[in-house]
Amino acid sequence: MRLALHIFRKDTRRFWWEITVTLGLLVALAYMDAHRIGFIPGPMEGWLNMLLPSAWAYLVGLVIHDEALVGDRQFWITRPYPGPRCSWRKRFSCWHSSRFPLSPQMRRFWQRADSSQCAICRSCS
Amino acid sequence: MLGVDSRRLGPHQLSQIGYVSENQLLPEWMPVGYFLSYSKPFYPGWSNEEAAALIRLYDLPVDRTIKALSRGMRIKAALASSLAYRPRLIILDEPFNGLDVLVREQLIESILERTSESTVLLASHDLAEIESFASHVAYLDRGRLQFVEEMAALSDRFREIEVTLQNAADLPRDWPDHWLNPEQASVVIRFTDSRFDPDRSEAEVRRLFSGVRDIAAHHMPLRSIFVALAKAGKSVR
Numbered sequence: 001m002r003l004a005l006h007i008f009r010k011d012t013r014r015f016w017w018e019i020t021v022t023l024g025l026l027v028a029l030a031y032m033d034a035h036r037i038g039f040i041p042g043p044m045e046g047w048l049n050m051l052l053p054s055a056w057a058y059l060v061g062l063v064i065h066d067e068a069l070v071g072d073r074q075f076w077i078t079r080p081y082p083g084p085r086c087s088w089r090k091r092f093s094c095w096h097s098s099r100f101p102l103s104p105q106m107r108r109f110w111q112r113a114d115s116s117q118c119a120i121c122r123s124c125s
Numbered sequence: 126m127l128g129v130d131s132r133r134l135g136p137h138q139l140s141q142i143g144y145v146s147e148n149q150l151l152p153e154w155m156p157v158g159y160f161l162s163y164s165k166p167f168y169p170g171w172s173n174e175e176a177a178a179l180i181r182l183y184d185l186p187v188d189r190t191i192k193a194l195s196r197g198m199r200i201k202a203a204l205a206s207s208l209a210y211r212p213r214l215i216i217l218d219e220p221f222n223g224l225d226v227l228v229r230e231q232l233i234e235s236i237l238e239r240t241s242e243s244t245v246l247l248a249s250h251d252l253a254e255i256e257s258f259a260s261h262v263a264y265l266d267r268g269r270l271q272f273v274e275e276m277a278a279l280s281d282r283f284r285e286i287e288v289t290l291q292n293a294a295d296l297p298r299d300w301p302d303h304w305l306n307p308e309q310a311s312v313v314i315r316f317t318d319s320r321f322d323p324d325r326s327e328a329e330v331r332r333l334f335s336g337v338r339d340i341a342a343h344h345m346p347l348r349s350i351f352v353a354l355a356k357a358g359k360s361v362r
Binding site (some may be wrong): 002003006010013014067068073074075077078079080081 | 135136137138139140142143144146148149150151152154159163166167168216
């Protein structure tokens with residue numbers, strides 16, 4: 001776990017610019033979402049809703065392809081870190097890079113769902 | 126390798142193996158200093174003092190990224206990251222290709238100084254370079270190991286023999302297998318004896334040739350031995 005975090009820190013340092021851009025997109029989306037009136041998003045928010053998963057996918061791709069795990073020239077070939085764990089470490093990085101921005105968005109989604117449910121309840125009663 | 130099948134090496138064995146190859150992929154974006162500090166947690170035997178000494182010795186620019194390094198500096202950075210944990214086995218795959226003589230000498234000296242209790246396995250086509258410091262030699266031909274032998278023993282058992290006859294004669298029919306690459310020019314016959322013994326070889330020459338005027342046995346450098354073996358194209362164990 002210690003080594004996995006060590007490698008994760010390295011990946012964060014390596015892709016800090018891409019991570020910053022992704023987080024920037026998330027902040028922009030969260031801001032628009034919080035200040036939106038009504039349930040239907042505007043055009044900009046709609047674009048961001050599509051762009052953000054693409055940015056995550058791009059980030060995940062970067063992490064996976066940055067260091068090859070196969071071949072006879074790759075960096076990990078003689079490093080004392082087992083191959084299967086290396087692939088798990090990549091999954092760990094991917095999971096973190098997607099989970100971190102996803103959590104506040106999911107919370108926001110459930111908040112919205114709750115409030116819209118309440119609105120439906122109010123209109124029914 | 127280190128008592129374990131090389132296909133089943135685990136982290137424990139790998140933490141005692143250093144590997145430097147001319148084709149090895151390194152994280153190009155890392156500054157040299159960060160590369161060394163990044164490598165440190167993987168190796169329990171890592172010594173900060175040793176790493177600092179290697180940085181000073183190789184004059185490594187710690188702030189420069191690996192991508193911006195010359196070939197020699199890149200090999201030095203890879204070596205520093207492999208020597209800093211004092212591995213028991215160091216595998217060097219053509220590490221000195223394309224480096225100037227001074228850099229080669231510096232690298233060889235630094236490796237030998239730091240590996241008195243380690244095994245260094247060096248794969249190289251530069252035989253003159255190997256000859257200067259190798260204690261054992263292994264010969265691979267088309268992926269097959271032909272022999273492993275002590276350098277001194279190998280050097281002792283190979284000689285280029287030059288036989289001068291009084292009159293020109295054909296090569297004998299019962300030509301020994303361990304006499305390689307025979308060449309004849311008038312009364313002079315040359316071949317490589319792969320099992321040279323001063324007394325036995327001379328007696329064998331005198332038995333096979335009549336009218337021997339002179340026999341000369343020339344010492345062969347490693348390069349000539351390997352050329353002779355490659356020409357003969359067979360194992361001569």
